[in-house]
Amino acid sequence: MNETVVTVQGAFTAHFPPERATVRVEVSTDGPERGDVFSRATEAANSIRASVGELHNPATGPVTEWSSGSVSVFSERPWNNEGAQLPLVFHATIGFSVRFSDFAELARWIEVIAVIEGVVVESVVWSLTPGRETTVTAEVRSRAVKDAVAKATVFAQSIGLGTVRPIALADPGMLGDQGGGGQVPLLRASKATMASNSGLSLKPEDIEITAEVDARFMAS
Numbered sequence: 001m002n003e004t005v006v007t008v009q010g011a012f013t014a015h016f017p018p019e020r021a022t023v024r025v026e027v028s029t030d031g032p033e034r035g036d037v038f039s040r041a042t043e044a045a046n047s048i049r050a051s052v053g054e055l056h057n058p059a060t061g062p063v064t065e066w067s068s069g070s071v072s073v074f075s076e077r078p079w080n081n082e083g084a085q086l087p088l089v090f091h092a093t094i095g096f097s098v099r100f101s102d103f104a105e106l107a108r109w110i111e112v113i114a115v116i117e118g119v120v121v122e123s124v125v126w127s128l129t130p131g132r133e134t135t136v137t138a139e140v141r142s143r144a145v146k147d148a149v150a151k152a153t154v155f156a157q158s159i160g161l162g163t164v165r166p167i168a169l170a171d172p173g174m175l176g177d178q179g180g181g182g183q184v185p186l187l188r189a190s191k192a193t194m195a196s197n198s199g200l201s202l203k204p205e206d207i208e209i210t211a212e213v214d215a216r217f218m219a220s
Contacts, residue, residue, distance in 0.1 A: 002161065002220065003161075003218055003219065003220045004156070004159065004161060004218075004219045004220075005167075005216060005217070005218060005219070006152045006155050006156055006164060006216070006217045006218075006219045007175065007214070007215070007216045007217075008148050008151045008152045008155065008214075008215055008217070009148065009151075009172065009212060009213065009214050009215070010144045010145055010146070010147035010148025010149070010150075010151060010212070010213045010215060011144055011147055011210065011211065011212045011213075012140050012141075012143035012144040012146075012147055012210070012211055013140070013208060013209070013210040013211075014136065014139070014140050014143070014208075014209055015206040015207065015208050015209075016128060016132075016136055016206060016207045016209065017204065017206060017207075018126035018127060018128065018204045018205065018206070018207055019101065019127070019128050019129050019132060020064070020099055020100065020101060020126070020127045020128070020129060021099070021100045021103055021106050021124050021125070021126055021127075021204070022097060022098070022099045022100075022124070022125045022127065023096075023097070023098045023099075023100065023106065023109075023110065023121065023123070023124050024095065024096070024097055024121075024122045024123045024124075024125070025048065025095070025096040025097075025098065025113065025119060025120065025121050025122065026093060026094070026095050026096070026119075026120050026122055027041050027044045027045050027048070027092075027093065027094045027095075027096075027116075027118050027119055027120075028041075028091070028092070028093045028118055028120060029041045029044070029091070029092045029093075029117075029118045030089055030090060030091045030092070031089070031090060032087060032088065032089060032090070033090065034073060034075070034090045037073065037090040037091065037092045038071060038073055038090075038092050040092070040117065040118060041071050041073075041092035041093070041094055041118060042071055044116050044117060044118045044119055045068065045071065045094045045096075047113070047116050048068075048096055048113055048116070048119070049068065051109065051112055051113060052066050052096075052098055052109075055105065055109065060101075061100065061101035061102050061105070062100050062101055062102035062105035062106070062109075063098055063099065063100055063101075063105075064099050064100070064101050065098075065099040066096065066097060066098040066099065067096070067097050068094060068095065068096045068097075069094055069095050070094065071092055071093070071094045072092065072093050072094065073090060073091070073092045074090070074091055075088050075089065075090045075091070076088070076089055076091070077089070103202070103204055106124075106202065107202050110202070124202065126204055126205045126206075126207060127207065128207055133209075136209055137209060137211070140209050140210070140211040141211040141213070143211070144211040144212060144213045145169065145213055145215070148169075148213055148214075148215035149164070149166070149215070149217075152164045152215065152217040152219070155219070156217070156219035159219075161219040161220055162220070163219070163220055164217040164218065164219045164220075165217060165218050165220075166215060166216070166217050167216050167217060167218050168214075168215065168216040169213060169214070169215050169216075170213070170214045170215075171212075171213065171214070172212045172213070172214050173214070174214065175214045175216060
């Protein structure tokens, strides 16, 4: 019986609507007096904490999780265009991360905090819940394996062989014959990030999950 080894790569990509949005916010103040800079940053941070606290409920949302750092204060002596050193300037910063399950509430909350002095909304990152991501990742990986089987079957039939049976399955690059390429991650989840300097978009972005698998078959 004629037998031929067939080695292929299967792949599958799927898109899923996001279930969570993580907002990253920074409070930033500056000025010539350390105490004033610190006070203004603390006041703005307290306003954000109060607004988040009203919405926070880990089980029902709209805010399921949030965190913040402590106020960081530093100073510098800037230089002007003529090369002269200017008086000391103090800076204070504090960052927040807030995760929403309700995207309408997210938009309303951003409208509220965006007008607070010193507040900058840096980004919004769309994601799935951990449980949902685990489920859809398994589904996408399974479809990648099926794609490998279908591809190997076509290859076998094209040379007059009828059946294929798997003899090896591996993450990309792990079968040892990939021509110098490094290992490619099996899972790639694309989460859209919108930086404030390019215009903040609150339109939910689908999550892309891609799985790839190397497979070797014996065709007969």
